[in-house]
Amino acid sequence: xxxxxxxxxxxxxxxxxxxxxCAASGFTFSNYAMSWVRQAPGKGLEWVSGISGSGGTTYxxxxxxxxxxxxxxxxxxxLYLQMISLRAEDTAIYYCAKDWYxxxxxxxxxxxxxxxxxxxxx
Amino acid sequence: xxxxxxxxxxxxxxxxxxxxxxxRASQSVGSNLAWYQQKPGQAPRLLIYGAxxxxxGIPARFSGSGSGTEFTLTISSLQSEDFAVYYCxxxxxxxxxxxxxxxxxxx
Numbered sequence: 001x002x003x004x005x006x007x008x009x010x011x012x013x014x015x016x017x018x019x020x021x022c023a024a025s026g027f028t029f030s031n032y033a034m035s036w037v038r039q040a041p042g043k044g045l046e047w048v049s050g051i052s053g054s055g056g057t058t059y060x061x062x063x064x065x066x067x068x069x070x071x072x073x074x075x076x077x078x079l080y081l082q083m084i085s086l087r088a089e090d091t092a093i094y095y096c097a098k099d100w101y102x103x104x105x106x107x108x109x110x111x112x113x114x115x116x117x118x119x120x121x122x
Numbered sequence: 123x124x125x126x127x128x129x130x131x132x133x134x135x136x137x138x139x140x141x142x143x144x145x146r147a148s149q150s151v152g153s154n155l156a157w158y159q160q161k162p163g164q165a166p167r168l169l170i171y172g173a174x175x176x177x178x179g180i181p182a183r184f185s186g187s188g189s190g191t192e193f194t195l196t197i198s199s200l201q202s203e204d205f206a207v208y209y210c211x212x213x214x215x216x217x218x219x220x221x222x223x224x225x226x227x228x229x
Contacts, residue, residue, distance in 0.1 A: 037166075045158075045166065045209055045220040061217050062123075095165055100177075107213035108156050110177060112165035 002026040002111045004096050009116030016086050016120070022079040022096030022113055030054070030074040033099035035109065036081050038092035038118075048094070049081065052105055059105075064090075086120045093117050124148050124212050128221035134229040135200050143224045145193040145210035154214035157186055157195045160223075161206045169208075170195065200226070 008020040022034070035050040049070040050059040058070050069082040079096050093115040100110035125148040135141045145155070153173040158166040168177040170186035173193060183198040197204055205228055210221040 044222045045211070047218045047220070059216065100168070100171065107211075107218040108168065108171045109158075109166075110168045112167070114165055 002098065004098065004111055004113035006094065006096055006113045006116040009094065009118045011119045011121065012086055013122050014087060014120055017082070017084045018086065018118060020081040020083070020094055020096075020116060020118070022081075024077045024079065024096075024098070027098070029072075029077040031102045033105040034072065034079045035097045035099070035107065036070065036079075037095045037097050037109070037112075038090075039095070039115070040089075040092045043092075046092075047107070050099075050105060050107065051079070053103065057105070083118070086118075088120050091118060091120045123217055124151060124215050124219050126210055126212055126219050126221035128208075128210055128224045130224060131222070132225045132227060134227050136229045137202060138199050139229075141197040141200055141204075141226055143195040143197075143208055143226070145188075145195070145221050147191045147193075147212055149215075150190045151212040151214035153189050154212060155186075155188070155193050156211045156213060157184075158209045158211065159204075159206045160209065166209065197226075 003025045005023045036048040051070045055072045067085045071080045095115045096113045097109035098111040100108045127146045129144045155173045157170040160166040174186045207223045207225045
């Protein structure tokens with residue numbers, strides 16, 4: 001059974017930093033691209049960042065480019081999102097999501113974690 | 123980036139009735155369109171990809187159609203568990219983008 005478990009969310013002041021983790025199980029982690037998708041309170045979904053299965057290629061939304069860094073450790077089956085210079089508008093539930101297609105980045109997400117809440121406020 | 127527009131924002135339907143949700147892209151996305159269902163307090167669930175292919179385990183009452191810029195998700199006979207918010211998403215261009223959602227509520 002595929003499982004994705006996010007952690008690392010919390011309350012942080014504007015300008016602060018946070019590192020999110022997503023522990024994956026139930027599939028060959030290194031074979032699949034992964035993404036982070038966020039959802040502000042009461043709002044819709046926004047893709048934030050993606051990474052290829054090998055970790056060699058990364059992608060970012062313009063809204064986070066230069067402030068967020070996605071990475072993965074395939075030996076630990078874990079996805080990360082390092083966030084710096086956080087702003088109030090980054091407040092959201094952050095979901096990690098698995099690409100459905102093996103060996104390629106399609107941005108179709110067949111499994112999602114339950115999310116971790118990041119609140120940026122003074 | 124491609125803007126996805128969903129209509130209506132809210133759809134009131136009685137159980138057993140048919141629901142038709144629309145999604146429009148600001149430019150052609152071919153058939154690279156997915157639909158997700160999200161219930162309160164839960165993560166989204168993939169329903170449809172490739173505009174019309176049901177994901178694993180999705181009931182046949184869910185169907186998708188369309189190509190280019192106009193897409194439709196149809197739920198043929200609404201069950202109680204289908205009342206939720208539905209999002210379309212294009213994955214033809216970077217970045218992948220989602221529509222604002224359609225809430226399907228009980229009439």
